[in-house]
Amino acid sequence: MDQEKMELMIKADPKNESFARAVVGAFVSRLNPTLEQLSDIQTAVSEAVTNCVVHAYRNGAGDIRLICEMDRSNIKISVIDHGCGIPDLKRAREPFYTTCPEMERSGMGFTIMEAFMDSIEVESRIGEGTTVVLEKDLSATEDDVN
Amino acid sequence: MDYGIQNDELTVYLNEDIDHASVMRLRPWIEDLLQKHRPLLLTLDLADVDFMDSAGIGFVIGRYKSMKKSGGRLKIVNAKSKVTKILHMACIEQLVEIH
Numbered sequence: 001m002d003q004e005k006m007e008l009m010i011k012a013d014p015k016n017e018s019f020a021r022a023v024v025g026a027f028v029s030r031l032n033p034t035l036e037q038l039s040d041i042q043t044a045v046s047e048a049v050t051n052c053v054v055h056a057y058r059n060g061a062g063d064i065r066l067i068c069e070m071d072r073s074n075i076k077i078s079v080i081d082h083g084c085g086i087p088d089l090k091r092a093r094e095p096f097y098t099t100c101p102e103m104e105r106s107g108m109g110f111t112i113m114e115a116f117m118d119s120i121e122v123e124s125r126i127g128e129g130t131t132v133v134l135e136k137d138l139s140a141t142e143d144d145v146n
Numbered sequence: 147m148d149y150g151i152q153n154d155e156l157t158v159y160l161n162e163d164i165d166h167a168s169v170m171r172l173r174p175w176i177e178d179l180l181q182k183h184r185p186l187l188l189t190l191d192l193a194d195v196d197f198m199d200s201a202g203i204g205f206v207i208g209r210y211k212s213m214k215k216s217g218g219r220l221k222i223v224n225a226k227s228k229v230t231k232i233l234h235m236a237c238i239e240q241l242v243e244i245h
Contacts, residue, residue: 014167021197039197039228046199050166096236104173106203108236115235 004030008066010049012057012081020049020066027068028075033138040116041075041136047109048079048132054100056083056130073139082129089124147172149179154218156185161194164202164229176209186218193224202229203236210241221245 006027010016021042028041045066052064067078086092093114098107113120117134124130148159158176162168180188188209192198206222213220221243225233230244238244 014170017165017167018163036228042197043199043232046165046197050199050201054166104169104204104208106200106207106236108200108203112200112232112235 004070006066006068008068010064010066012053012062012064012083014050014053016064017046017049017053020064021046024066024068024077028070028138031070031073031075031138037136037138041077041134044113044116044120044134045077045079047113048077048134051109051132052079052081052083052130054103054105055086056081059084074135074137077134079132079134080129081131085126085128086122086124086130087126089122093122147175151183151185154186155189156180156183156187157189157191159191159194163197164192164195164205165197165199166201169201169205173205173208177212180212180216184216187221188213188218189221189223191223192226192229195229196226198229198232200232200236202232203238206233206238206242207236219243 008020008023010020024045025038025042028038033041049064056062062081062083065080069076091097093110095111096107098105113134117136118140119135121133122130147161150157156179158179190209210220223245225244233239233244
């Protein structure tokens with residue numbers, strides 16, 4: 001398949017979490033992923049978008065931009081916000097670490113993104129925002145990954 | 147979402163994606179049911195749940211804590227493999243029976 005690109009701009013609203021993963025799922029479906037690959041990608045996107053809603057824009061409204069690119073069997077998804085930024089990125093990526101225990105947040109968002117995608121890159125600046133880049137090669141089998 | 151009561155068991159049937167948005171609605175609804183019926187066993191039937199992310203982990207751990215506080219226990223039944231995959235990542239099976 002030739003290179004393809006899709007961009008989506010949504011408000012940081014809880015109802016857009018399911019919308020974002022549905023749109024990304026439809027886009028990724030062009031590469032004929034397995035059901036498991038599709039579910040993994042949608043889950044990772046849901047985590048990234050939810051982080052924007054819950055953390056990045058905790059003090060107000062804002063927009064979330066998703067850029068999805070596919071090249072042959074590779075899918076790359078960038079989730080960009082212009083929210084508060086992540087003060088301690090290393091700690092934020094630790095399993096079960098959450099700044100919102102009162103909201104019953106599990107602190108497993110980044111762990112799931114790492115487990116379900118081939119790679120994840122996070123860039124964050126305090127007061128400017130965060131970009132999460134998720135990548136997955138759909139031609140890789142479980143054996144390749146392991 | 148629906149529920150049934152039999153003796154001391156409250157069974158809750160969930161039939162939607164379990165994410166941050168749905169958990170904000172489900173949590174107070176189930177907590178009200180727990181307050182009202184005081185069950186010894188809460189069973190979450192996830193047969194009709196096709197998606198769960200980390201919000202579901204927090205939701206399950208929250209209900210586990212509620213049941214433990216009242217001397218009861220929590221059980222999960224009929225979860226699909228993609229849902230158990232998420233739950234296993236947080237080792238939920240060490241806290242909750244999963245059938």
